[in-house]
Amino acid sequence: NAGVMQNPRHLVRRRGQEARLRCSPMKGHSHVYWYRQLPEEGLKFMVYLQKENIIDESGMPKERFSAEFPKEGPSILRIQQVVRGDSAAYFCASSPSGGSDTIYFGEGSWLTVV
Amino acid sequence: GEDVEQSLFLSVREGDSSVINCTYTDSSSTYLYWYKQEPGAGLQLLTYIFSNMDMKQDQRLTVLLNKKDKHLSLRIADTQTGDSAIYFCAEFLLRGYQKVTFGIGTKLQVIP
Numbered sequence: 001n002a003g004v005m006q007n008p009r010h011l012v013r014r015r016g017q018e019a020r021l022r023c024s025p026m027k028g029h030s031h032v033y034w035y036r037q038l039p040e041e042g043l044k045f046m047v048y049l050q051k052e053n054i055i056d057e058s059g060m061p062k063e064r065f066s067a068e069f070p071k072e073g074p075s076i077l078r079i080q081q082v083v084r085g086d087s088a089a090y091f092c093a094s095s096p097s098g099g100s101d102t103i104y105f106g107e108g109s110w111l112t113v114v
Numbered sequence: 115g116e117d118v119e120q121s122l123f124l125s126v127r128e129g130d131s132s133v134i135n136c137t138y139t140d141s142s143s144t145y146l147y148w149y150k151q152e153p154g155a156g157l158q159l160l161t162y163i164f165s166n167m168d169m170k171q172d173q174r175l176t177v178l179l180n181k182k183d184k185h186l187s188l189r190i191a192d193t194q195t196g197d198s199a200i201y202f203c204a205e206f207l208l209r210g211y212q213k214v215t216f217g218i219g220t221k222l223q224v225i226p
Binding site for chain 2: 033035041042043044045048056091093095102103104105106107108110
């Protein structure tokens with residue numbers, strides 16, 4: 001009964017490259033959330049997705065960031081043309097439904113832009 | 115609006131009790147969580163409390179909730195060096211789906 005799996009755990013990208021972060025929710029979970037933790041800060045909500053639908057992307061930067069949760073496969077958070085300010089830990093969480101009482105977090109993906 | 119505030123730093127001696135405080139603004143919160151994060155690691159859910167409860171105890175952890183003042187606290191009894199970490203308070207709002215708002219985190223330092 002694996003938990004929320006994120007990969008890669010650590011990713012280094014040069015400025016201008018693309019970063020792709022993957023999240024496999026817990027078995028039976030069809031709701032995925034992405035959060036970002038900037039250095040020395042708390043977690044900030046980015047986006048909430050259900051299978052094939054983006055429900056709330058109010059926390060996503062307007063440019064360069066996108067997220068998807070296809071019918072098959074993991075959820076992907078994609079950052080195009082990365083800049084140093086994108087360096088952060090990106091956490092994925094999942095829940096079985098939108099109204100359940102707990103969401104479960106993955107171990108996070110640490111992105112470093114050099 | 116949704117806002118969760120915590121003090122940034124707390125230092126205690128090993129064996130003493132630690133109390134980490136948190137205030138939140140949205141009275142429609144349904145659950146309030148405490149997470150622990152060790153350096154370079156993910157979030158570990160420590161405990162959570164329903165908004166209709168005043169207190170919850172789980173071994174060394176005691177959570178107190180004052181809904182009137184929108185104040186939440188986490189007490190760790192007999193604090194150990196392994197408790198050194200950042201502790202995040204988070205409020206859970208049901209807006210058709212769960213939306214979790216985190217505080218900035220309190221760094222707990224345990225002095226041997």
